[in-house]
Amino acid sequence: MPQPLVSIICLCYNHERCLRPALDSVLAQTYPNLEVIIVDDCSTDNSVGIIREYVQRHPQLKFISTGRNLGNTKAFNIGWRASHGRFILDFATDDVLLPERVAQQVQQFEKLPPDYGVVYSDAEYISDDSEHLYLHSQKYKAAPDGDVFAEVLGRYFICPPTMLIRREVFEELHGYDEGLAYEDFDFWIRSARKYKYAYLPEVTTKRRLHSRSLSSTWYTKGNQLLASTVVVCKRAAKMVRTEQERNALARRLKYEARQAYLTGNFTEAEQLLELLEQTTGTPFLYRFIRELNRHEINLGFLRTLNNWLRYRQ
Template structure:
């Protein structure tokens, strides 16, 4: 039986420290029918030279250079539109794939009906030196299966680099929204409305946490990431159909308001508050206070540190 073609889109931007380990993990896959596309988003370090070396050594690799720095969403779409795989993986080249990652996820898809658009799994978080930090499942203990739309509205639980996506999902969505600074929340909201997700309780991927990783820039990106979240929440507000879904989105908005305000993103806090007011006429005393403080641009960063210390037992 012919194996379905799987495309791995390897997104690189200044990953020279991690690039060889990442590409070696792709080349070490036990699954053979692969299309490997490396998209370098105009790196300014030695990444392009490393990619060229690999392409010379492994002619099955396809190399795309964006020509100018365009960001993750546009870079991914360039790779996806040049691809042919039935299934697609969005792989950042500071992460690492376990050798049987693709084999296991394709096997999972073959047991699922065509209403399932995404398979995702547990992950191991590692540091700059590839040392173990913790497992995703230890921090986000509940990973639902099937219809996950309400869940993705209300909370974070999917480790993005563990996802394998059915090509038809991306075709239905038109790929990633290129107007956004990051892709995962938007992809979850738009895809989960019509497609089911399946969870594998196994580690398939090592996700690297380092100071320049995208996830570490959420509250330090001059509001660009928060602006994208606002746009996705606006989309979500137009997609909700039930009171349960609406309550989940309200939960997400209240979380976003607290963190936007306590990081002094006053403009974004106002926008989140306005969207919350459209969904809930009386959001509660806390949010009336935040609105008042925010309107006067009163900086309470120390409160965020206290909140995180109280909630998570550590400093921000």
């Protein structure tokens, strides 16, 4: 019986420095039945030159240029809609896949019933210079299986580039929401409402952390990432069914509201606190925060102080 086709959608935007090891790691996969589609989102560095070099040497690689910079969600949707695989891997070309990555996750999927839509795994975080930093499992201890909807509502625990996803999931969701500035949280909420997740306790991926990563600018004042989080939280509020899920959403709203307030994102903080009131009611501390927020009394120094105390040597 032939092994199922896996489509690796390689997303590139100004990844010149990391692109060769990323593409080499795709070509080094031990799994034989692969479709590799490289989507460049109108890079301004030499990424396209490197991609063309690889395509010339490896004709099995497919190359799509977006023509103009569209952002991750739109660029990825172009890639997966051009693919044919039973399973889809969303791969940013500043990361690195370990050689057994696809083979291990397909083997895991073959043991699972069809209501499992995602297999995710452990990962190694590396620096800009490819030096080891830490393992995902060291920072995020619990990795649940099965129905993870309440878990993804309440906390971050999935390393996004480790996911292998059934094609049916993307078809049902119509891909990523192109109106959002980032895709992970919304994808988890919408997919986990129907599909189960399975955890593979193996390091399959090296995820690169660098100064240009989205997480480094997440709560910058006026950043569209936080506005997208508000949209997803409002969407999630309409999907909760149980008290456990409602409480999980409240945990998320409290965290995001605190961060929004302490970074001067007063509009988003108000929206999150209003949603918290509608979800479980507002505890005293958050009523107090809401009053400070409405008067735009900036206590951002507390966040700075907390971070300094947390990370000082």
